[in-house]
Amino acid sequence: EAGVVQSPRYKIIEKKQPVAFWCNPISGHNTLYWYLQNLGQGPELLIRYENEEAVDDSQLPKDRFSAERLKGVDSTLKIQPAELGDSAVYLCASSLTPTTYEQYFGPGTRLTVT
Amino acid sequence: GQSLEQPSEVTAVEGAIVQINCTYQTSGFYGLSWYQQHDGGAPTFLSYNALDGLEETGRFSSFLSRSDSYGYLLLQELQMKDSASYFCAVRDGASGAGSYQLTFGKGTKLSVIP
Numbered sequence: 652e653a654g655v656v657q658s659p660r661y662k663i664i665e666k667k668q669p670v671a672f673w674c675n676p677i678s679g680h681n682t683l684y685w686y687l688q689n690l691g692q693g694p695e696l697l698i699r700y701e702n703e704e705a706v707d708d709s710q711l712p713k714d715r716f717s718a719e720r721l722k723g724v725d726s727t728l729k730i731q732p733a734e735l736g737d738s739a740v741y742l743c744a745s746s747l748t749p750t751t752y753e754q755y756f757g758p759g760t761r762l763t764v765t
Numbered sequence: 766g767q768s769l770e771q772p773s774e775v776t777a778v779e780g781a782i783v784q785i786n787c788t789y790q791t792s793g794f795y796g797l798s799w800y801q802q803h804d805g806g807a808p809t810f811l812s813y814n815a816l817d818g819l820e821e822t823g824r825f826s827s828f829l830s831r832s833d834s835y836g837y838l839l840l841q842e843l844q845m846k847d848s849a850s851y852f853c854a855v856r857d858g859a860s861g862a863g864s865y866q867l868t869f870g871k872g873t874k875l876s877v878i879p
Contacts, residue, residue, distance in 0.1 A: 692871050
């Protein structure tokens, strides 16, 4: 069974540029999560999807971040414009249902903003 | 809000036993999870405790005391490959009914030495 797939694995951009991250969850997983992980910290939830509906986006900085999950499968997280403080690892995870306690994480996208 | 505390670093000898503690403060507590993350890798699920007591999975065990808001992860017969960061994560419904948000601690970096 394929795991959660993310691309790109690494991205370096200049500040004020846009950037997008893509995630394909495990097949059949209803719930998809985007997390941000700073160095030496635990993952922090940005947004949670149930199928194509964003049901928890309270931590998403909506002035510059946006996300979508068309057709309830893969998802894209976008930052526009990027700031220096956005440098971090962006993790995508999925779970079978919203109440399933086990989440499966992808390898993440390491973003460096210069 | 939610907060979790765990030691930042632990060092143990190969073949030994190590315990990583986690204390938490949260509302609407549902359970405590543990995840392992190797450097540059994806967090992987280890265990979940919803009720008080000890859960054993191979060399790893996890304990929860809801009355003390405390849990621990016990790793036995340590191997070099166990060197990684270990995160406790609280599952709560503080964001509303049906919102099973996972809040992670900052992680404990375990170094296994020969």
